[in-house]
Amino acid sequence: xxxxxxxxxxxxxxxxxxxxxxxxxxxxxxxxxxxxxxxxxxxxxxxxxxxxxxxxxxxxxxxxxxxxxxxxxxxxxxxxxxxxxxxxxxxxxxxxxxxxxxxxxxxxxxxxxxxxxxxxxxxxxxxxxxxxxxxxxxxxxxxxxxxxxxxxxxxxxxxxxxxxxxxxxxxxxxxxxxxxxxxxxxxxxxxxxxxxxxxxxxxxxxxxxxxxxxxxxxxxxxxxxxxxxxxxxxxxxxxxxxxxxxxxxxxxxxxxxxxxxxxxxxxxxxxxxxxxxxxxxxxxxxxxxxxxxxxxxxxxxxxxxxxxxxxxxxxxxxxxxxxxxxxxxxxxxxxxxxxxxxxxxxxxxxxxxxxxxxxxxxxxxxxxxxxxxxxxxxxxxxxxxxxxxxxxxxxxx
Ligand SMILES: *Cc1c(COP(=O)(O)O)cnc(C)c1O
Numbered sequence: 556x557x558x559x560x561x562x563x564x565x566x567x568x569x570x571x572x573x574x575x576x577x578x579x580x581x582x583x584x585x586x587x588x589x590x591x592x593x594x595x596x597x598x599x600x601x602x603x604x605x606x607x608x609x610x611x612x613x614x615x616x617x618x619x620x621x622x623x624x625x626x627x628x629x630x631x632x633x634x635x636x637x638x639x640x641x642x643x644x645x646x647x648x649x650x651x652x653x654x655x656x657x658x659x660x661x662x663x664x665x666x667x668x669x670x671x672x673x674x675x676x677x678x679x680x681x682x683x684x685x686x687x688x689x690x691x692x693x694x695x696x697x698x699x700x701x702x703x704x705x706x707x708x709x710x711x712x713x714x715x716x717x718x719x720x721x722x723x724x725x726x727x728x729x730x731x732x733x734x735x736x737x738x739x740x741x742x743x744x745x746x747x748x749x750x751x752x753x754x755x756x757x758x759x760x761x762x763x764x765x766x767x768x769x770x771x772x773x774x775x776x777x778x779x780x781x782x783x784x785x786x787x788x789x790x791x792x793x794x795x796x797x798x799x800x801x802x803x804x805x806x807x808x809x810x811x812x813x814x815x816x817x818x819x820x821x822x823x824x825x826x827x828x829x830x831x832x833x834x835x836x837x838x839x840x841x842x843x844x845x846x847x848x849x850x851x852x853x854x855x856x857x858x859x860x861x862x863x864x865x866x867x868x869x870x871x872x873x874x875x876x877x878x879x880x881x882x883x884x885x886x887x888x889x890x891x892x893x894x895x896x897x898x899x900x901x902x903x904x905x906x907x908x909x910x911x912x913x914x915x916x917x918x919x920x921x922x923x924x925x926x927x928x929x930x931x932x933x934x935x936x937x938x939x940x941x942x943x944x945x946x947x948x949x950x951x952x
Contacts, residue, residue, distance in 0.1 A: 559877075559880040559881075559883070559884065560873050560876075560877035560878070560880045560881040560884070560946075560950070561880075561881060561884040562881050562884070562885070562945050562946045562948075562949035562950070563949065564945075566884060566885045566886045567885040567886070567887070567938050567941050567942040567945060568885060568886040568887065568938050568942075569886065570886060571886045571887075571888055572886060572887050572888060572926050572931075572935055572938065572939070573888050573926065574888055574889055574890040574924050574925065574926050574927070575748075575749035575890070575926070575927070575928050576748075576749075576928045576930060577748040577749070577753050577928075578821075578825070578928065578929045578930045580821075582817050582820065583814055583817045583818060585817075586813040586814060586816065586817035587810055587813050587814050587817075589813065590809045590810050590812075590813045591810065593809070595809050596808055596809055596810060597806060597807075597808040597809055597810075598806065598809075599809040600809070601809035601810075601812035601813045601816065602620055602806075602807060602809060602812050604812065604816060605618075605620050605759070605807075605812040605815055605816055606618040606619065606620050606759070608816055608819060609736065609744070609759055609761060610761070612734060612736070612819065612822070613734040613735065613736030613737045613742075613761055614733060614734055614736070614737035615736045615737045615742070615761035615762060615763060616762070616763045616764075616765075616768075617761065617762050617763070617764075617765070617767075617768035617771075618736075618759050618760070618761045618762075619759060619760045619768065619771040619772055619775055620757065620758070620759045620807045620812060620815075621757075621758050621759065621760065621775050621805040621806065621807055622756060622757065622758065622804075622805045622806060622807050623745060623746075623747065623756045623757060623758045623805075624652065624721075624723045624743055624744065624745025624746070624747060624750075624757075624758040625652040625655070625656070625745075625758070626758055626775075626803070626805035627743035627744065627745070627758035627759055627760045628652055628653065628655075628656035628693070628719070628721060628743050629656050629659050629660075629774075629803070629805070630760060630770075630771050630774040630775055630802075630803075630805060631656070631719045631741045631743055631760050631771070632656040632657060632659065632660050632662070632691065632693075632719065633660060633770065633774045633802075634741065634760075634767045634770035634771050634774065635690060635691045635717040635719060635740075635741070635767075636690065636717075637657060637660035637661075637662040637690055637691060638660060638661060638662065639660075639661040639662070640661075640662070640663075640688060641657075641660070641662040641663070641688055641689075641690040641691075642657075642662060642663050642664075642665045642686060642688040642689045642690065643656075643657035643662050643663070643664050643665065643689070643690065643691045643692070643693060644664075644665045644666075644667050644681050644684050644685065644689060644691075644692045644693070645657070645664055645665075645666065645667070645676070645692070645693040645694070645695070645721075645896075646666065646667060646669055646675070646676040646693075646694070646695050646697070646912075646915065647666045647668075647669075647893075647895035647896045647897055647898075647911070647912050647915045647916075648669055648674060648695075648697060648892075648893055648895060648915045648918060648919070649695040649697065649721065649893055649896060650723070650892075650893060651893075651896050651899065652721075653693050653695055653721045653896070654666075654693070654896045654897075654902075656693065657691075657693070662690065662691075663688075664896070665684050665689070666684075666895075666896070666897055666907070666911050666912050666915075667680040667681045667683075667684050667912070668680040668911075668912040668913065668914045668915055669697075669912065669914050669915050669918065670850075670914065671914045671917070671918070672847075672849070672850035673697075673700060673849065673850045673851075673852055674697050674698070674849060674863065674918060675694075675695070675696070675697050675700060675701075675702045675703065676692075676694050676695065676697075676702055676703075676707075677914075678703050678706040678707050678710055680912075681707065681710060682710055685710075685714055685716070689714065689716055690716060690717065691716060691717040691718070691719055692707060692710075692711055692716055692717075692718050692719065693719045693720075693721055694707050694718065694719070694720050694721065694739070695720075695721040695723070695724070696720065696721070696722050696723075696724050696725030696728060696735060697724060697861075698724055698849065698857075698859055698860055698861040698862070698863060698892075699724045699725045699727075699728050699751075699829075699857050699858050699859040699860040699861070700725070700728070700849075700851065700852065700855045700857045700859070701725060701728050701729075701730035701735055701852075701854065701855040701857070702720065703852075703854075704718075704720065704730050704735075704738050704739060705730075705731070705854075707739075708738070708739065708740075711740075717740045717741070718739045718740045718741075719739065719740065719741050719742075719743065720735060720738070720739035720741070720742040720743070721743055722735045722736060722742045722743055722744050723743065723744060723745035723747075723750060723860075724750070724751075724860035724861065725857075725858065725860070726744050726750070726751050726752055726822070726858065727751060727752075727822050727823075727825070727826045727858030728855060728856065728857050728858045729855070729856040730854055730855055730856075731854050732856075736761040737761070737763065740762065740764065740767065741760050741761065741762045741764075741767060741771075742760070742761045742762075743758060743759070743760050743761075744758060744759045744760075744761070745757070745758050746758060746759075746811070746815050746818075749928075750860060751822070751825055751826070751829070751858060751860055752815060752818040752819055752821075752822060752825065753814065753815070753818055754807070754811035754812065754814045754815040754818070755811055755814060756811065757807050757811045757812070757814075757815055758807070769782075769785075773799070773800055773802055774800070774802040774803065774805070775802065775803070775805045775806060776802060776803075776804065776805070776806055777798060777801075777802045777803065777804060778798050778799060778800035778801045778802035779796050779797065779798045779799075779802070780796060780797055780799055781795075781796045785797070785799055786799075787799055821929075822858075824929070825858075825929045826858040828929050828931075829858060829859050829860075829927060829928075829929065830857075830858070830859065832862070832927055832931055832936055833859045833862055833927070835933075835936050835940070836862055836864075836925065836936070836939070836940065839940040839943075839944070840864070840940075840943070843944075843947060844867065844870055845866060845867050845870045845871055845947045845951065846864065846865065846866060846867065846943075846947070847865040847866075847867060847921075848865075849863050849865070859927065860927070861892055861924050861927060862924060862925045862926075862927040863892070863922050863923075863924060863925075864889070864922065864923050864924070864925050864943065865918065865921045865922045866878055866921050866922075867921070868920070868921060869952075870951065870952050871947070871950045871951065871952060872950045872951075872952055873946075873950045874920070875891075875920055875921055875922065875923060877950070878923065878946060878950075879891070879923050881946045881949075881950070882923070882942055882943075882946065885938075885942035885945065885946070887925075887926065887938065887939055887942050888926075889923040889924055889925060889926075890923065890924045891919075891922065891923050891924065892922075892924050893919075894919065895909075895912065895915050895916060895919050897909075897911060898919075925939055925943075926939055
């Protein structure tokens with residue numbers, strides 16, 4: 556076997572640094588404990604409180620909290636009316652769930668290419684992929700930077716297509732002065748522990764449309780409603796409820812909601828620290844020709860979830876794999892976000908082939924995610940920068 560790349564000498568760090576980590580304080584623990592000592596563990600007041608809070612934060616009219624970001628995408632896809640034969644356009648540079656939500660509805664994901672510098676879905680490529688079967692676009696705010704929402708919305712509404720924004724990375728981000736969550740037809744969030752705000756697990760869908768809101772409520776909970784306005788039969792009495800569609804149990808617990816609410820108290824703090832770290836990385840890397848820095852669009856005031864280090868392999872004697880291994884040897888654990896979705900065997904078996912999205916595939920060859928989270932110290936950040944510089948210097952052409 557080939558030896559892994561090492562830039563030599565003693566590692567920059569003697570303890571391992573992970574690429575992502577949650578931050579939990581006493582207030583979070585107290586909030587969760589209070590729910591455990593209360594009447595309702597699920598379907599209680601904290602769910603409503605979280606939904607109201609997400610509306611207040613973003614300016615969206617409605618929010619439906621659910622069990623995770625994938626469930627949020629699934630009920631959003633259902634609310635968009637996706638069914639067999641429909642097509643959904645999304646980016647390959649995302650977590651598989653952004654495309655899987657189409658497959659759950661027996662619709663077909665279609666991959667549009669990304670911009671080579673911001674790494675977000677390119678509306679020009681979306682336009683090229685639209686057919687008579689296209690029913691939705693799932694645009695990801697990749698790394699937290701808002702996608703070109705105005706262009707995408709105009710395009711989608713021109714064609715009668717629903718825009719679902721996968722905002723798993725972008726809670727706290729503003730686009731042209733408005734918080735994401737209040738802009739697209741539906742926006743989904745994830746509260747997984749590596750995301751900016753966590754509930755252990757958790758998710759939400761935000762929308763301004765009443766009709767979509769009612770569907771989201773239904774699909775979150777079995778397709779069952781207690782709302783008399785939707786009853787198809789005569790009520791049998793006060794206990795009466797009806798299943799009028801087929802939904803799932805995608806409910807979130809009050810325990811998780813309490814944690815998310817307590818975390819949201821710290822969102823500004825989380826966001827500010829993430830921005831500081833991004834700035835430190837950018838300042839360190841911007842002058843180095845061996846590296847590319849992700850382009851920021853002025854329309855997005857970004858709370859960054861991921862920091863992408865992209866190498867220029869033409870100026871280095873190692874490739875991304877070598878660089879990744881060399882970072883590991885410095886005790887800095889990186890990650891790669893993401894393997895293009897259609898590279899996965901499941902998608903290959905569905906007939907997708909490499910070559911669909913050249914910009915996305917090139918990015919995949921050259922990138923890795925550096926540590927980025929609230930509790931990183933300045934020393935940690937300096938260690939990461941030092942490790943990157945050490946490896947670049949060692950493997951420079
Ligand atoms: C995390 C993530 C999801 C899925 O969220 P879960 O809460 O883990 O189900 C979906 N899309 C993107 C882009 C994500 O990063």
